[in-house]
Amino acid sequence: MKFKRTSAGFAAFLLAMPTLLVSAETQNTAEDNAEAGEGTFDKKTEVVYATLDAAGDQKDLYVVNNFTVSNFGEITDYGDYTNVQNLTDLTPIEQQARQITLNAQEEEFYYQGNLENRALPWDFDISYSLDGEETDADSLIGQDGKLNIQIDSSKNADGEELFFNNYMVQITMTFDAEKFKNIEAPDGTIATAGKNRQVTFTVMPEKEESYTVSADVTDLEMEAIEIAAVPSSVSIDEPDTTEVKEEMTSLSDATAEVNNGVGELQSGIAELNNGTASLYDGSAQFQDGITQLSQNAGGLIEGSSSIQQALNQMSESVGAGVGDVDTSEFSELPGAFRQIAGGLDEVGTGLTNLSGSYEQAYHALDQAIAGMPEHHVSEEEIAALYESGADEATVNKLVESYQSSLAVKETYRQTQEAFAAVPGALSGSTGALGEMSGNLYSIADQLESGLAASNMDESLGQLQQGLATLAANYADFHSGLNEYTGGVSQLAGSYSELHSGLGGLTGGTDELENGAGELYSGTSELASATSELPDQLQEEIDAMLSEFDKSDFEPVSFVSEENENVESVQFVIKTDSLKKEDDETSEVEAEEEKSFWDRLMDLFN
CATH class of the missing domain: 1.20.140 (Butyryl-CoA Dehydrogenase, subunit A; domain 3)
Incomplete structure (x- = not known):
């Protein structure tokens, strides 16, 4: 009985501890907010995360903002976010319309802002065909045959042209070598990564490209297509033509x-x-x-x-x-x-x-x-x-x-x-x-x-x-x-x-x-x-260097032109993977099979 009482008391303590911690933290941060002065930062970076469906249509979009803080205190940022979330501590972030106010008490401060109805600078159109017949992505899962994937990268008329003109886009596709054979990518680079094969395509600034990948596939399942866009700001030295x-x-x-x-x-x-x-x-x-x-x-x-x-x-x-x-x-x-x-x-x-x-x-x-x-x-x-x-x-x-x-x-x-x-x-x-x-x-x-x-x-x-x-x-x-x-x-x-x-x-x-x-x-x-x-x-x-040398590009905020000291903006984009539903169901069932204590301990792991 004593053991049971002790266990019950310990359990009550564990259940109450997060609440106490949050309450104490909230009280302290509230007091800190009341006393916080104006903060300053040396630079800001933005990483834009976007998800696409398997055909390339845009779904979710959010931005992780990072500030390198020089003086702790209150910092103001701008953006048309539907909601914001502090990723550094439990200090609440105030949002009034487009103005974001945060209390930065760390040298590196992060927060996330979700965006809706905001277009990426690029359009990605992804089409699939199996044995010569075009089909939608979901119908391909588990199929066998000759697979052909075409990715068209073009300028988004509704997106910010500045990024399209100055950013280099890298498209990476990962294939399980046991399922995909005879992979061909005429304009891409094929590399081995463990038991997988990676195909990489590069789109230069101001360019619209079309790429294809073909392979013999068995029991088709495919990882998400990953797309990264970074400034093409590396200075190109003039070659020695003497x-x-x-x-x-x-x-x-x-x-x-x-x-x-x-x-x-x-x-x-x-x-x-x-x-x-x-x-x-x-x-x-x-x-x-x-x-x-x-x-x-x-x-x-x-x-x-x-x-x-x-x-x-x-x-x-x-x-x-x-x-x-x-x-x-x-x-x-x-x-x-x-x-x-x-x-x-x-x-x-x-x-x-x-x-x-x-x-x-x-x-x-x-x-x-x-x-x-x-x-x-x-x-x-x-x-x-x-x-x-x-x-x-x-x-x-x-x-x-x-x-x-x-x-x-x-x-x-x-x-x-x-x-x-x-x-x-x-x-x-x-x-x-x-x-x-x-x-x-x-x-x-x-x-x-x-x-x-x-x-x-x-x-x-x-x-x-x-x-x-x-x-x-x-x-x-x-x-x-x-x-x-x-x-x-x-x-x-x-x-x-x-x-x-x-x-x-x-x-x-x-x-x-x-x-x-x-x-x-x-x-x-x-x-x-x-x-x-x-x-x-x-x-x-000179013409070639002028076309590809973007070393004079000065970054601007993807979210709002009012944001200052922007050092870099990067884009990380992923499509939906093509996986069998049984795998996802088994993961959910495994999660449901966990006991209350397993899930509680997961909070501290």
Whole structure:
């Protein structure tokens, strides 16, 4: 009985003790409030706690305010709280409308204020699909299949824009590794935390993002999605770009040199094109002369044959006797010889003019090709130019023009001997024609003088002998003339191919000049663009630093703009977890199974 009385008394004491303690504490704090003076604090922090449902819709919101007190006493704070609660001691907190009055007697003082109808700075839209079919979160619990979760983070039009523009948001999802396999998060970071896998996404200030997570799930249950938002106030140091700028400067200098080289190449190709055009014009004149000479060769041979027949007939007639000779035919011979000689002179004059035009065109071509730059560009340098980021089409034109210029110079080197031999051949042909013409003029003069001074009756023997000699010599001349005209005809036929080739060369050099002009325009643009690369790089870096460096951000209160000395505001947000109801029911039942004493002792634990 004594034990029972003692137990009953002890129980009564335990039941009464909290009331006594609270009464004493309340009385002391009431007296302290009556005597408290004005307090001060160095800084204030706010941690905003919010709960969302599994789809991301906002539910509850409260703020834990922390003051670092410098002088104990009465402190005033502001906020549209539905209710407030002292988290530091049992001192009551007075609330009149938006004004909160508290008596801070600790260096670190905490109180909680609940908010309603206050929007977060961000909207979070969370959607779920299982095996490709979208479904609500609660229906997923206990299911198996291919799970896909999409989280869209965007600006809340009703929220405070200042936090959206300056805060970095971190979204963390925790998955039981035994239930979730083959987790994929393309834009997230996957880490191991004990037997769980954590997927983390980061949303930068002023950004709206969409993230997805997929996994093979068995008997689906999922922990709450945790979201934290903190100021992105870490100062970003400007990177050292000295080496990169030096490389860009080298690239800029290289493209400038390439542009200058292409300019010289364009000038050389222009000169080459002018030279080939002149060469083609001279070749056309030469071809016309050769063709005309070839066309007239038949008449020349026919006339020479007539002369040879006439000489033979006259020689035979004189040998047969004076009475049978028609001396009137002798007077026609000098004119015929001079006519042939005149034709040969015209041909010689044409060849002389052709030789002059050819030498002028050949000289222009030789100077143009000699003036083309002989820069050697290695395969490594060409590869480096492709890798420099320059326009690929422009680089292709540059390489093609460079290779074409090398091909032109090599082709000319191989054929230069043939080009150089043409003036000599033309000069030799002109000399041969001149010699033949001179012989014909000499024969005509001698024949004419002989006819004027001779007594035909007394000199028939001498005349017959001279005619026989002339006929024999003319046969040799006629044979040589046959060979010459045959060579001219062959030359005319072959030269047409050469002239056609020169036409193709002229067209090619003209196209090459146009391509070089386009190439020079492209390299000029490239040189101009690369010359600004270092400055453009610095501008991009400055823009990036300006976008992400929020080190100049000054915190303000989430609750009220009247609050002062706010050092930081943080957001801690959680969604509902997806758990089976049996677990929650068992926890409630376990709580109900506790005895009165267990629950009473829990108050002191």
